[in-house]
Amino acid sequence: MTDPAPARHFIQQIIDADIASGKWGTPGDRTVVTTRFPPEPNGYLHIGHAKSVCLNSGLAKEFGGRFYLRFDDTNPAKEEQEFVDSICADVEWLGGEWHGPVRFASDYFPQMYEWAVELIQKGLAYVDEQPHDKIREQRGSLTEPGTPSPYRDRPIEESLAQFEKMKSGGFPDGGAVLRAKIDMASPNMNLRDPVMYRVINKPHHRTGSTWHIYPMYDWAHGLEDSIEGITHSLCTLEFENHRPLYDWFINAINQDRGPGSKFGEKIHHSQQIEFSRYNLEYTTMSKRFLKLLVDEKHVEGWDDPRMITVAGLRRRGYTREAIRNAVIEAGITKYNALTDFTKLENALRDDLNTRAPRRMGVLDPVKLVITNWGDHGDPSRLEELPAINNPEDESAGTRPVKFGRELWIERDDFMIDPPKKFFRLGPGREVRLRYAYWVTCTDFDTDADGRVTEIRCTYDPQTRGGDAPPPDADGNVRKVKGTLHWVSAADCIDATVRLFDRLFTEPRPGKRTGEILDDLNPDSLKTLTGCKLERSILKPTPDEPAWPDGIRRFQLERLGYFCFDKASTPDNPILNRSVTLKDSWAKEAAKS
């Protein structure tokens, strides 16, 4: 039996073919593969960007090629150094190892300018001095062709001079643009003499006031790829309509180039390939809306754990491996898919299940008193019992937990009048307290509202460690259905725990009413105080993995995966719930 070769997605197949044919070099040379992640530094990265980072860097790694990080900083009006820094940090955290220095499109401005001049010289570009509105009108519509600008056929020398004037600050913002001379009647709007350069008299975060003109995306992007020798320029589906333009610009530069040409040799022409974005239910990948959530304070910031920004997911407790698996396994295709939210959650559970150390903690504590504790020794004694740190990893060993007369258990784990399928504690019922003893409920107190204030139990000393007691005289073995987590009241710490729900109540926020904020979930954050955690969680112990980002993550048994928030201190511990455990009881309970 041989396993079938893992399926290769369409981009891998393209690259396989390119390598076989030697498109980028010697046939068979895989190291020619060069990819890039080209963010604009105008916001924080989200999980959609993470897909691009993982795809591009993963491909380079797979083929032994190179992966670059390049900022597409072509618009000084929108970009900031803060975002450059956060993006670098996020790419690094994701494990995207870029080759060489961080690159900037702005470093290529001089070269781009030269090529623009060349296009003017070839009669392939012209300076248009009409007002913005006029140019827009002349572009036509989806069903009607555009009309040519009166400047379209102006003499080359004139365009050259005016372009020089644009560059040196001789025009106000919007005073003139450089346009490619392509086809005003093209059914593809992008080809109706697109703007290559516009005048922006604003200092740039890296080039200062050197430039008064800045290149548009379509003109700049292919040139950046060309300069860096990118072989496969990956982008999202909405750029499909731009590919003809991407190719046109490179071809325009290469026109009349070649051996002996006064313009020089042909330049590298990388291949643009489009794939579908990562779309997730119950959220949005729109940078604009993410910014809106931050600006209008619907969340606490870009790194709010409810946000699907890389920073938010990290603070939530997501690991890079979980994110990587989620976005790549969602598939590399051209189909505009919407991914189940549970897929993301499951990716985290899968990862953390194998690595996260187990601890016990009680989120909604109710007191449990062992009434016969004093019958078997000092009533104030605390017994130390070993608890397994990670059942998935024997080498993680055990830790001692302290058990005594007074304990905290989860309020949900007790019912005054439990249904038959409820395996937990109720009057007269016996359960196991994990790693400790079996206890039987004998009594309980309630307050005036009927709320349980204290549960009283007896324990069976023969069940020490949580094991079943020996068989009785007739050979019958006692069994319990339920196992509860608990902490010792005398040896626990108080903590704040933050529980998160999805940010939106609809799978496609905004679809219902057209207004995304209408679907905002008002209960996406629940902050619990007075939660009880076993004391050992406070200090790192050797069983904890060396998390590369230093964020300590745990499973609180039976509750879910949690991590320490960045604002947590030893005096005021704060845990974020990353994701719950699957809960088939909740499903069962919801049925009735």
Added chain:
RNA sequence: GGGGGAUUGGUGUAAUUGGUAGCACGACAGAUUCUGAUUCUGUUAGUUCCAGUUCGAGUCUGGGAUCCCCUACCA
């Protein structure tokens, strides 16, 4: 009377390019379990539609439907 892209179980994704429609998640049922977790087993359900070519079509041809993208001096 515009152009571009897409469509395979509920969701997502494969199918050696014309040869048994597979995988994952979900749902359901069961087993194991000191986490109602994990793990394991089983069940469920699919080629957008209509024609055509063919011994044979998810795959090729023609036509229809539906969805996404395109009229920034944003990227």
